[in-house]
Amino acid sequence: MIRLDKYIADTLVCTRSEASALIRAGRVCLDGVTVKKGDVRFDEKKCTVAVDGKTAGYKEFIYIMMNKPAGVVSATDDVREKTVLSLLPEKYMTKELFPVGRLDKDTVGLIILTNDGKNAHRLLSPKHHVEKEYYVECDVEFADSDIDTCLKGVMMDGDRTKPCVLKICENDRKCAHMILTEGKYHEIKRLCGHMGKNVTFLERVRFGSLLLDGELQRGEWRELSEEEISMLG
Numbered sequence: 603m604i605r606l607d608k609y610i611a612d613t614l615v616c617t618r619s620e621a622s623a624l625i626r627a628g629r630v631c632l633d634g635v636t637v638k639k640g641d642v643r644f645d646e647k648k649c650t651v652a653v654d655g656k657t658a659g660y661k662e663f664i665y666i667m668m669n670k671p672a673g674v675v676s677a678t679d680d681v682r683e684k685t686v687l688s689l690l691p692e693k694y695m696t697k698e699l700f701p702v703g704r705l706d707k708d709t710v711g712l713i714i715l716t717n718d719g720k721n722a723h724r725l726l727s728p729k730h731h732v733e734k735e736y737y738v739e740c741d742v743e744f745a746d747s748d749i750d751t752c753l754k755g756v757m758m759d760g761d762r763t764k765p766c767v768l769k770i771c772e773n774d775r776k777c778a779h780m781i782l783t784e785g786k787y788h789e790i791k792r793l794c795g796h797m798g799k800n801v802t803f804l805e806r807v808r809f810g811s812l813l814l815d816g817e818l819q820r821g822e823w824r825e826l827s828e829e830e831i832s833m834l835g
Protein backbone atom coordinates (compact mmCIF):
# COMPACT_ATOMS: atom_id res chain seq x y z
CA MET A 603 0.00 0.00 0.00
CA ILE A 604 1.26 3.44 -0.88
CA ARG A 605 0.05 7.02 -0.42
CA LEU A 606 -1.12 8.71 -3.58
CA ASP A 607 1.10 11.78 -3.09
CA LYS A 608 4.19 9.57 -2.65
CA TYR A 609 3.24 7.53 -5.73
CA ILE A 610 2.93 10.70 -7.83
CA ALA A 611 6.15 12.24 -6.46
CA ASP A 612 8.14 9.05 -7.15
CA THR A 613 6.65 8.41 -10.55
CA LEU A 614 6.75 11.95 -11.94
CA VAL A 615 10.02 12.82 -10.15
CA CYS A 616 8.65 15.83 -8.34
CA THR A 617 8.34 16.94 -4.72
CA ARG A 618 5.52 15.77 -2.43
CA SER A 619 4.05 19.29 -2.41
CA GLU A 620 4.07 19.45 -6.22
CA ALA A 621 2.36 16.03 -6.25
CA SER A 622 -0.23 17.25 -3.72
CA ALA A 623 -0.95 20.30 -5.87
CA LEU A 624 -1.60 18.07 -8.91
CA ILE A 625 -3.91 15.87 -6.85
CA ARG A 626 -5.83 18.84 -5.37
CA ALA A 627 -6.24 20.25 -8.87
CA GLY A 628 -8.19 17.11 -9.81
CA ARG A 629 -5.66 15.95 -12.39
CA VAL A 630 -5.12 12.51 -10.84
CA CYS A 631 -7.43 9.50 -11.22
CA LEU A 632 -7.26 6.26 -9.27
CA ASP A 633 -8.92 3.41 -11.14
CA GLY A 634 -10.80 5.92 -13.26
CA VAL A 635 -12.07 8.04 -10.36
CA THR A 636 -10.69 11.52 -9.61
CA VAL A 637 -9.14 11.59 -6.15
CA LYS A 638 -8.34 14.92 -4.53
CA LYS A 639 -6.66 13.71 -1.35
CA GLY A 640 -2.96 12.87 -1.29
CA ASP A 641 -3.16 10.70 1.81
CA VAL A 642 -5.37 8.07 0.15
CA ARG A 643 -3.63 4.67 0.31
CA PHE A 644 -3.95 1.98 -2.33
CA ASP A 645 -2.23 -1.12 -3.68
CA GLU A 646 0.10 0.10 -6.41
CA LYS A 647 0.28 -3.42 -7.89
CA LYS A 648 -3.48 -3.66 -8.39
CA CYS A 649 -4.66 -0.10 -9.03
CA THR A 650 -4.16 2.13 -12.05
CA VAL A 651 -3.18 5.76 -11.64
CA ALA A 652 -3.59 8.31 -14.40
CA VAL A 653 -2.38 11.90 -14.53
CA ASP A 654 -4.16 14.16 -17.01
CA GLY A 655 -5.71 11.04 -18.50
CA LYS A 656 -2.39 9.28 -19.08
CA THR A 657 -1.58 6.09 -17.16
CA ALA A 658 1.39 6.59 -14.85
CA GLY A 659 2.96 3.21 -13.95
CA TYR A 660 4.72 3.27 -10.59
CA LYS A 661 8.41 3.96 -10.64
CA GLU A 662 9.91 3.18 -7.26
CA PHE A 663 13.51 3.97 -8.12
CA ILE A 664 15.29 6.35 -10.45
CA TYR A 665 18.16 5.21 -12.66
CA ILE A 666 20.17 7.73 -14.64
CA MET A 667 22.92 7.18 -17.16
CA MET A 668 25.40 10.03 -17.36
CA ASN A 669 28.32 10.59 -19.68
CA LYS A 670 30.68 11.88 -17.01
CA PRO A 671 32.96 14.69 -18.09
CA ALA A 672 36.50 15.11 -16.77
CA GLY A 673 36.89 17.48 -13.82
CA VAL A 674 33.88 16.41 -11.75
CA VAL A 675 33.97 13.96 -8.87
CA SER A 676 31.63 10.99 -8.52
CA ALA A 677 30.52 11.79 -4.98
CA THR A 678 27.16 12.96 -3.66
CA ASP A 679 28.62 16.13 -2.18
CA ASP A 680 32.02 17.69 -1.93
CA VAL A 681 32.93 21.03 -0.41
CA ARG A 682 35.57 21.93 -2.99
CA GLU A 683 34.84 19.94 -6.14
CA LYS A 684 31.96 19.90 -8.59
CA THR A 685 30.05 16.61 -8.36
CA VAL A 686 28.20 14.49 -10.92
CA LEU A 687 24.98 15.15 -8.97
CA SER A 688 25.36 18.88 -9.49
CA LEU A 689 24.95 18.28 -13.24
CA LEU A 690 21.34 17.14 -12.71
CA PRO A 691 18.34 19.48 -12.60
CA GLU A 692 16.88 20.66 -9.31
CA LYS A 693 13.97 18.17 -9.35
CA TYR A 694 16.38 15.29 -8.64
CA MET A 695 17.96 16.94 -5.59
CA THR A 696 15.41 15.55 -3.13
CA LYS A 697 15.57 12.00 -4.55
CA GLU A 698 18.64 10.79 -2.63
CA LEU A 699 20.54 9.75 -5.74
CA PHE A 700 24.13 8.54 -5.53
CA PRO A 701 26.65 7.23 -8.08
CA VAL A 702 26.93 3.44 -8.45
CA GLY A 703 30.67 3.12 -7.84
CA ARG A 704 33.32 5.71 -8.41
CA LEU A 705 35.13 7.05 -11.41
CA ASP A 706 38.23 9.19 -10.89
CA LYS A 707 37.96 12.93 -11.42
CA ASP A 708 39.79 12.64 -14.77
CA THR A 709 37.92 9.50 -15.92
CA VAL A 710 35.06 10.08 -18.35
CA GLY A 711 32.13 8.05 -19.62
CA LEU A 712 29.35 5.88 -18.29
CA ILE A 713 28.29 6.43 -14.72
CA ILE A 714 24.99 5.28 -13.23
CA LEU A 715 23.12 7.33 -10.62
CA THR A 716 20.30 5.77 -8.66
CA ASN A 717 18.47 5.77 -5.32
CA ASP A 718 18.17 1.97 -5.33
CA GLY A 719 20.76 1.12 -2.68
CA LYS A 720 20.19 -2.63 -2.61
CA ASN A 721 20.64 -3.13 -6.33
CA ALA A 722 23.61 -0.73 -6.44
CA HIS A 723 25.34 -2.81 -3.81
CA ARG A 724 24.71 -5.98 -5.82
CA LEU A 725 25.94 -4.41 -9.07
CA LEU A 726 29.23 -3.45 -7.41
CA SER A 727 29.87 -6.65 -5.50
CA PRO A 728 32.66 -8.75 -7.11
CA LYS A 729 30.57 -11.81 -6.15
CA HIS A 730 28.06 -10.90 -8.85
CA HIS A 731 30.63 -10.59 -11.65
CA VAL A 732 29.02 -7.57 -13.28
CA GLU A 733 31.40 -6.48 -16.02
CA LYS A 734 32.56 -2.88 -16.35
CA GLU A 735 34.43 -2.14 -19.56
CA TYR A 736 36.92 0.69 -20.00
CA TYR A 737 38.66 2.13 -23.02
CA VAL A 738 42.18 3.09 -22.02
CA GLU A 739 45.03 4.94 -23.68
CA CYS A 740 48.56 4.71 -22.30
CA ASP A 741 51.93 6.34 -22.95
CA VAL A 742 53.52 2.99 -23.83
CA GLU A 743 52.32 0.14 -26.07
CA PHE A 744 50.71 -2.93 -24.51
CA ALA A 745 52.64 -6.18 -24.92
CA ASP A 746 50.95 -9.55 -25.59
CA SER A 747 52.28 -10.69 -22.19
CA ASP A 748 50.14 -7.98 -20.53
CA ILE A 749 47.04 -10.03 -21.47
CA ASP A 750 48.25 -12.81 -19.19
CA THR A 751 49.25 -10.42 -16.41
CA CYS A 752 45.75 -8.93 -16.37
CA LEU A 753 44.11 -12.37 -16.40
CA LYS A 754 46.28 -13.75 -13.61
CA GLY A 755 45.90 -10.55 -11.58
CA VAL A 756 48.43 -8.57 -9.58
CA MET A 757 48.75 -7.97 -5.84
CA MET A 758 46.84 -4.85 -4.82
CA ASP A 759 45.83 -3.80 -1.30
CA GLY A 760 46.95 -7.22 0.01
CA ASP A 761 44.73 -9.08 -2.46
CA ARG A 762 45.10 -10.48 -5.93
CA THR A 763 43.01 -8.55 -8.47
CA LYS A 764 40.20 -10.53 -10.10
CA PRO A 765 40.86 -11.61 -13.71
CA CYS A 766 40.77 -8.62 -16.04
CA VAL A 767 40.29 -9.13 -19.76
CA LEU A 768 42.68 -6.98 -21.81
CA LYS A 769 41.92 -6.47 -25.50
CA ILE A 770 44.71 -4.53 -27.19
CA CYS A 771 43.57 -2.36 -30.13
CA GLU A 772 45.05 -3.66 -33.37
CA ASN A 773 45.55 -0.26 -34.99
CA ASP A 774 47.22 1.33 -31.97
CA ARG A 775 48.77 -0.82 -29.27
CA LYS A 776 48.88 2.08 -26.80
CA CYS A 777 45.08 1.68 -26.64
CA ALA A 778 43.04 -1.16 -25.21
CA HIS A 779 39.75 -2.25 -23.72
CA MET A 780 39.89 -3.59 -20.18
CA ILE A 781 37.04 -5.47 -18.52
CA LEU A 782 36.79 -5.57 -14.71
CA THR A 783 34.33 -7.28 -12.39
CA GLU A 784 35.49 -5.40 -9.30
CA GLY A 785 36.38 -1.83 -8.48
CA LYS A 786 39.50 -1.41 -6.41
CA TYR A 787 40.74 2.16 -5.94
CA HIS A 788 42.38 3.33 -9.22
CA GLU A 789 42.36 -0.29 -10.39
CA ILE A 790 42.95 0.32 -14.11
CA LYS A 791 45.64 2.93 -13.50
CA ARG A 792 47.39 0.71 -10.98
CA LEU A 793 47.15 -2.35 -13.23
CA CYS A 794 48.67 -0.34 -16.07
CA GLY A 795 51.31 1.03 -13.70
CA HIS A 796 52.21 -2.53 -12.80
CA MET A 797 52.73 -3.19 -16.52
CA GLY A 798 55.03 -0.13 -16.83
CA LYS A 799 52.53 2.31 -18.35
CA ASN A 800 50.82 5.55 -17.44
CA VAL A 801 47.19 5.99 -18.35
CA THR A 802 46.69 9.13 -20.45
CA PHE A 803 42.95 8.71 -21.07
CA LEU A 804 40.30 6.54 -19.41
CA GLU A 805 36.65 6.15 -20.36
CA ARG A 806 34.07 3.70 -19.06
CA VAL A 807 32.10 2.43 -22.05
CA ARG A 808 29.95 -0.38 -20.62
CA PHE A 809 28.25 -1.38 -17.36
CA GLY A 810 26.88 -4.97 -17.42
CA SER A 811 25.51 -5.22 -20.93
CA LEU A 812 24.53 -1.56 -21.06
CA LEU A 813 26.68 0.54 -23.39
CA LEU A 814 27.31 4.26 -23.00
CA ASP A 815 24.72 6.01 -25.17
CA GLY A 816 26.70 7.60 -28.01
CA GLU A 817 24.07 10.35 -28.29
CA LEU A 818 25.01 11.72 -24.86
CA GLN A 819 27.67 14.39 -24.91
CA ARG A 820 30.01 14.67 -21.92
CA GLY A 821 28.02 16.02 -18.99
CA GLU A 822 24.70 14.92 -20.49
CA TRP A 823 22.42 12.35 -18.91
CA ARG A 824 19.08 10.59 -19.32
CA GLU A 825 16.89 8.25 -17.31
CA LEU A 826 17.08 4.52 -18.07
CA SER A 827 14.13 2.43 -19.24
CA GLU A 828 13.09 -0.71 -17.30
CA GLU A 829 14.78 -2.83 -19.98
CA GLU A 830 18.03 -0.87 -19.67
CA ILE A 831 17.95 -1.18 -15.87
CA SER A 832 17.79 -4.96 -16.21
CA MET A 833 20.78 -4.82 -18.59
CA LEU A 834 22.98 -3.43 -15.82
CA GLY A 835 23.38 -6.94 -14.42
Ligand code: URA
Pocket residue numbers: 704705706707709787788789790791792804
Ligand atom coordinates in the same frame (compact mmCIF):
# COMPACT_ATOMS: atom_id res chain seq x y z
N1 URA B 1 40.10 2.45 -12.68
C1 URA B 1 40.75 3.61 -12.50
O1 URA B 1 41.96 3.62 -12.34
N2 URA B 1 40.05 4.74 -12.48
C2 URA B 1 38.72 4.80 -12.67
O2 URA B 1 38.14 5.89 -12.67
C3 URA B 1 38.05 3.59 -12.87
C4 URA B 1 38.74 2.42 -12.87
